[in-house]
Amino acid sequence: MDPARRLGRAQIDVFAQLGVSTILLGGIYALIAVGLTLIFGIMRVVNFAHGEFLMLGMYLGFWAFTLLSMDPWFVLFVSIPLFFGIGVLTYVLVMKGVIHASHNVQIFTTVGLSTALQNTALVLWSGDFHTVRPWHALRPIRMLGTAFNLSQVVAFVIALTLTVLLFAFMRFTHTGRVMRATAQDRDAAILMGIDTDRVYRITFALGIAAVGAAGVLVSPLYAVYPTAGLQFVLLSYVVVVLGGLGDMVGALIGSLIVAAVEVAGSYWFGTAWKEIFYFLLFIGVLVFRPAGLFGQRGAENLGV
Amino acid sequence: MLRLEGIDAFYGDLQALYDVSLEVEQGRVFALVGANAAGKSTTLRVISGLVTPRRGRVVLDGQDLTTVPAHARVDLGVVQVPEGRRLFPFMSVTENLLLGAHTPRARAERDATLKYVYTLFPVLAERRGQLAGSLSGGEQQMCAIGRALMARPRVLMLDEPTLGLAPVLVKRIFDTVRTINADGMTIMLVEQNVRQALTLAQRAAVLESGHLVLHGQGAALLADERLKRAYLGM
Ligand SMILES: Nc1ncnc2c1ncn2[C@@H]1O[C@H](COP(=O)(O)OP(=O)(O)OP(=O)(O)O)[C@@H](O)[C@H]1O
Numbered sequence: 133m134d135p136a137r138r139l140g141r142a143q144i145d146v147f148a149q150l151g152v153s154t155i156l157l158g159g160i161y162a163l164i165a166v167g168l169t170l171i172f173g174i175m176r177v178v179n180f181a182h183g184e185f186l187m188l189g190m191y192l193g194f195w196a197f198t199l200l201s202m203d204p205w206f207v208l209f210v211s212i213p214l215f216f217g218i219g220v221l222t223y224v225l226v227m228k229g230v231i232h233a234s235h236n237v238q239i240f241t242t243v244g245l246s247t248a249l250q251n252t253a254l255v256l257w258s259g260d261f262h263t264v265r266p267w268h269a270l271r272p273i274r275m276l277g278t279a280f281n282l283s284q285v286v287a288f289v290i291a292l293t294l295t296v297l298l299f300a301f302m303r304f305t306h307t308g309r310v311m312r313a314t315a316q317d318r319d320a321a322i323l324m325g326i327d328t329d330r331v332y333r334i335t336f337a338l339g340i341a342a343v344g345a346a347g348v349l350v351s352p353l354y355a356v357y358p359t360a361g362l363q364f365v366l367l368s369y370v371v372v373v374l375g376g377l378g379d380m381v382g383a384l385i386g387s388l389i390v391a392a393v394e395v396a397g398s399y400w401f402g403t404a405w406k407e408i409f410y411f412l413l414f415i416g417v418l419v420f421r422p423a424g425l426f427g428q429r430g431a432e433n434l435g436v
Numbered sequence: 437m438l439r440l441e442g443i444d445a446f447y448g449d450l451q452a453l454y455d456v457s458l459e460v461e462q463g464r465v466f467a468l469v470g471a472n473a474a475g476k477s478t479t480l481r482v483i484s485g486l487v488t489p490r491r492g493r494v495v496l497d498g499q500d501l502t503t504v505p506a507h508a509r510v511d512l513g514v515v516q517v518p519e520g521r522r523l524f525p526f527m528s529v530t531e532n533l534l535l536g537a538h539t540p541r542a543r544a545e546r547d548a549t550l551k552y553v554y555t556l557f558p559v560l561a562e563r564r565g566q567l568a569g570s571l572s573g574g575e576q577q578m579c580a581i582g583r584a585l586m587a588r589p590r591v592l593m594l595d596e597p598t599l600g601l602a603p604v605l606v607k608r609i610f611d612t613v614r615t616i617n618a619d620g621m622t623i624m625l626v627e628q629n630v631r632q633a634l635t636l637a638q639r640a641a642v643l644e645s646g647h648l649v650l651h652g653q654g655a656a657l658l659a660d661e662r663l664k665r666a667y668l669g670m
Pocket residue numbers: 447450452470471472473474475476477478479519
C-alpha cells in the first residue's frame with residue numbers, strides 16, 4: 133500500500149477512536165451530571181457532595197465484586213434501590229433542615245457532607261487504590277477500526293438508558309409533572325395539594341440513585357479510592373453550567389462537549405492537561421454565556 | 437361552613453390582620469373587598485395555610501384546620517385561585533389542569549372534572565397543548581380557575597380574578613363565578629370591582645388596614661353610605 137493512503141487511513145482511525153471515546157465517555161458523564169442538575173433544577177440546591185455518592189457507588193461495585201464476585205452490571209439492581217434509600221435518608225437527616233436556608237448555609241452543609249463521606253470512606257476502607265477487573269473489562273471490542281473494552285461500551289449503554297428513563301419519568305409521569313410544577317412555582321404547587329417536602333425527598337433520592345448507579349458502572353473503569361468522586365464532580369459542574377443549570381437535556385449535550393474536550397485534549401496534549409481544558413471551557417462559559425450555552429433554557433425548563 | 441375566628445396574622449413584625457372573624461356559608465358567594473394592602477390576600481393565605489396566624493382559628497365544618505399543613509387542606513376541599521393566577525408557565529394547559537387533580541380524591545374523578553372544565557371554558561380545550569405562559573390574560577385566568585376546579589373544591593377562593601382584564605372579560609369571569617355557584621360551589625371572592633362583587637355575593641365584608649370594618653348582606657353593603665363614599669366614589 134502506498135504511504136500516503138496509509139496515513140489517511142490512520143487519520144480516520146484516530147478520529148473514529150476519538151469520536152467513539154467521546155460518545156462513550158459523554159454517556160457516563162451525562163448520568164453523573166443529570167442527578168446534579170435534577171437536584172439543582174427542582175430544589176435550587178447545589179449538592180457539593182454529589183461526587184462522594186459516586187465514590188460510594190464505586191466502592192459498592194468494588195466490594196460486591198471482591199467479596200461476592202458479583203458483576204457490577206448486576207450490582208445495579210441492588211444499587212438503585214439502595215442509593216434511592218440513601219438519598220431519602222440524607223434528605224431527611226441533612227437536606228430537609230437547610231432547604232429553605234440561605235445559599236451559604238446550603239453550601240456549608242453539602243461541602244461538610246462531602247468531607248464527612250470522604251473521611252468515613254478513608255477510615256473504613258483506607259486510602260488505598262482499588263481496581264475492579266471483571267471479565268468484560270478485559271474483553272476488547274473492535275469497531276470502525278477502533279478498540280474499546282466491553283465494560284466501557286456496556287456502561288455507556290446502561291448510563292444512556294437510565295438517563296433517558298429519567299427524562300421520560302420527568303416528562304410523562306404524574307410525579308415528574310408534580311416535580312416540575314414545584315420547581316416552577318412552589319406556592320402554587322402547595323395550593324394544588326402538592327406536598328413539596330415529599331417532592332424534594334423524591335428529587336434528592338432520584339439524583340442520588342442516578343449518581344450511585346454511575347459509580348457502580350465506572351468502578352471497572354477507574355481506580356476506587358476515597359476521593360475518587362472529585363475528578364468527576366468537577367467536570368459535572370462544568371457540564372451543568374454548560375447545559376444551563378437545571379436543564380436535563382442541556383446536561384446531556386454538555387456531557388458530550390466536556391467529553392470531547394477531554395478526549396481531544398488528552399490525545400493531543402496529554403492526559404495531565406484535561407482538567408486545564410475543562411476549566412478554560414468553564415471560565416469561557418461563565419464569562420461569555422453565564423446562563424449556559426443555550427441561554428435561559430435552564431431557568432425555563434426547570435428539571436426537564 | 438368555613439369560619440375564621442379572631443385571626444391575627446403577621447409578616448415578621450408587620451401585622452397584616454387584626455382579630456378577623458367571618459363565616460362563609462355553604463352554597464353561597466362571600467365577597468371580601470377592600471383597598472390595596474388591606475389584607476385580603478393575607479386572609480386567603482391564612483385559610484389556605486400559606487400564612488400561619490399568630491392567634492385565632494380556621495374552622496371547616498367544625499374541624500380546626502390550624503394545624504393542618506397547607507397541602508393537606510386541598511384534600512379537605514379548601515382550594516384557592518391565587519392572585520396573579522400563578523399558572524405553571526412552562527407547562528401546557530392540559531398539564532396545568534391535570535396538576536389541579538393531584539389529591540387522591542380529585543384524581544379519582546379527574547376525567548369527569550376535566551370534561552366539566554372544558555365545557556365551562558371551551559377555549560381551554562382549543563388551547564390544550566399551548567404553554568400556559570403564552571395564553572392571554574383572560575385565558576390564563578380561565579385556566580387558573582379550571583385548574584382549581586380540577587381539585588374538586590368544597591369551597592373555592594378566588595383572589596382578584598378580574599385584575600387587569602378588559603371589561604368584557606371581567607363580565608365573563610363574573611358570569612363564570614355565577615355558573616359555578618349555581619352548580620353548587622361555595623365561593624369566597626376577593627375583588628376590587630366592589631359593585632359587581634357585592635351584587636353577586638349574598639354576604640360580604642370590607643377589610644380596611646387589616647380590620648374587618650363592615651360585614652353583612654351584599655346588597656345591604658352596597659347601600660351603605662361609608663362604603664359608597666370609600667369604594668364607589670359616590
Ligand atoms: N410576603 C409578604 N411579606 C411582607 N409583607 C407582606 C407580604 N405580603 C403582604 N404583605 C403586607 O401585608 C399587608 C396586606 O397585604 P395583602 O397582600 O394581604 O393585601 P391585599 O388586600 O391583598 O392587597 P392587594 O389588593 O394589593 O392585593 C400589606 O401591607 C402588605 O404590604
